[in-house]
Structures are given as structure tokens and as C-alpha cells.
Amino acid sequence: MRHLPRLLAATLVGAAVIAAPPAVAGGPAQITLTFVRHAQSEGNASGLIDTSTPGPPITELGRRQAADATNALAGNDYDGVYASTMIRTQQTAEPMAAALAEPVVVLPGLREIEAGQSEGRPEASATEYFAAPAQWLSGDRTARIPGSVDGDEFDARFDAAVQQIYDSGDVNAVAYSHAAAIMLWVTMNVDNPRPELLRAHPLPNTGRVVVTGSPARGWTLIDWDGAV
Template identity: 55%
Template sequence: MFVTLVRHTESAGNASGLIDTSVPGPHLTARGQAQADKLAVELTGNKFDGAYASNMVRTQQTGAPTATRHHLAINVQPGFREIEAGIYEGTPEAAAMGGYLTAPIKWLSGDLNARIPGSIDGHEFDARFDQALATVQRSGSKRPVIFSHGGTIMFWSMMNASNADPGKLRSDPMRNGGHVVLKGSPKKGWKIIEWVGNPDLG
């Protein structure tokens, strides 16, 4: 499989500067919708055979233009949702590294028991994403595009790819509209073949 994980474009939550991991969550801003339209053009050359999004409205809105260009319907998989912020819900995104992401950073060093207060631990996060991806594989899709979230994409990729570089969490984080392409399978494992953390979408 060649799996393309795409972070949603700018949402009202991003524009506010506050963490919002609620479901269904905020819609895209006007800028985010324009970014989604541009993203669809940039992804045109890919031979996607399946389109998926989380159960959060911003991923579905981001994916709609790309899915339309590839004549695909978006399949909603809750397992691709953002990592719940727990007690950090509504706190500034700028402070995430010292709060919301403290436990996920520990997951990268193998401490999957670390739990975000009021939320999930690494085992739960990894399992639910894996289950959603297994559903994609069972559908027969070999080149799916999955519209998800920055934290989910970065941490799952870094936890599961054999060539992951955790340093990218700080040097090249996944910004709105960024994407990661992984090659492999749930059984054999994964390798990152492309990481675009800072796309030029305006």
C-alpha cells in the first residue's frame, strides 16, 4: 500500500490559536477552503483509489475537493480523528509542547502507558488508528488518501515507520495541508517515503 496522510487545512480552531479536539469540531475558514481547493490541484497526479477522513468536519471539508477530482466518495473512519486533548482542551496551541503533547512525546520513546490527563494513552491511540487503517486495507484500496490531523499524522507515523525521524516534530511539524506518504502494510510495517510538513498553499 501507498498511504497518503493529509492534515486538514485551516480551521476556525486553528485561527483561534486554541486547541479544539471536539467532535465534530470547527469548520474550515474561508482561507482553509481556498487551501483545500489548491491542495486538490496539487494532489491531482496521484492515483488515489480510496478517500477517507476522520469524523471531524474539518477533515471531511478538506478532503471533498480532492475526492471530487478523483471521482471518489469520502469514507468516514473515526479512528483517524485527532488525539483528544483531555484537560488541555481549549488551551493555547503555542503551549502544546509543554502540555497537550507531553504524553505523546513519551510514546515516541516507547512509553505507551503515558496518558494525556483526561484522555488516552499511546496503546489506545495506536490501536484505534491501526484498526481504521486495517479497514482501509480490507476495502482493497492500495493507494488511499486519508484526511486526518497534525498530531495524529505525526505521532502515528513516527511510532510506526521504521525510518521515522522524531526530530521532525520540532524541525518540520505537520502544518495545515501538509502530508506524509508511507509505503508498506499493517502486517509488514511502514516506511516514510515523503514528508511535506510545510506546503505552500497560501
């Protein structure tokens, strides 16, 4: 989905792979969590919406993007590497996992927001996919994407993934997810949201957003792909 982040933004505002371990009670007082959007996928290149699981793999360009992102970010000394159930995030995470000698822990809650009735359609005609998330940001999380989730359901499952990362004991983790999921969850949950960034700086492939905090105390946005 090559242009999906920008289309979504415009509508909203105007290495081994292992199963996730069981959550352990407790955790550090505060963690830093870096979300990275996956590299270019075959779905991005096609211009069609594909939110299926496991979904399409990344392209050759995507492999280069994943390597470049690893070179740029590996010096941050992440202590955990996470990805969604979708192949494109896992493939993007693999170079980082290899560089850090960490496994890729798969968390279902990090997956992309399902397009429902818009699945397989050209991005340019996917207005139904974008309308409900706009309502979520306006405070109506009961709005439902036709054939898909409402805001409460999306937020709860992404929260669950973040809680698992927190409960793991990692204090500086990197989680590979998807543009809409990252941008919406962060904007809906940080104490200093910048909704204008959805339009001004939608996440490109391998773009990143960094938050700090905890599930109990809340989250603060500290970096939106260099724009904050």
C-alpha cells in the same frame, strides 16, 4: 490551532460523506497511503485547542488551501479518499473526492488526539497535552494525556483505521487526518522513523506524509511533506 503542530513538535523532540464499510479479510501485499493534514480550521485561526467532535469547520482560507492541495495532488490517481469524524477533514477532502469521483469514507480512528484537560486552552499553555506523547516516542506508551488517551489506545484506534483502508482493497489511498495524529502514528510505526522532523518540519495545514507497506509487514516512510 494555528501553532499547535510546531508547539507539539518542540515538546516532543526536546463528494459525499459515507460511513466506513465493514472490513474485508485480506488485502493487497503492499499499499501506498498518503496522509494529509486538514486545511485551516476556525480552531486553528483562534489559537485555542479544539479536539472535539465534530469540531469547527474550515475557514475561507482553508477552502482555498483545500482546493490548492487537490490541484497539487489529484494527479496521483488515488483510488480511495478517507477522512476522520471531524468536519475539518471532511471539508478538506471534498474537493479531492469530487475530482476523483470517489466518496469520502469516514473512519473514526483518523480523528485528532483528544486534548483532555487542555481542551479549549490557548496552545501556548497546553504543556500537559504534549508531555505524554513525548513519552510515547521514548517507548512509554502507557503515559496518558490527562483526561484523554494513552499511547496504546491512540495507536490501536489509528491502526484500526489503517487496517480498514488496507482491507478495502485500495492500493493508493489518501486519508485526511490531523497534525498530531499523523506525525505521532507515523513516527511510532514506520521502520525508518525520523523523529527530528517533528521539530524541523511539523506538518502545516494540508501538509502530507506518505508511507508504503502493510499492517502485517510494517510501514516505511517515503515522503514527509517534501522533507524526505
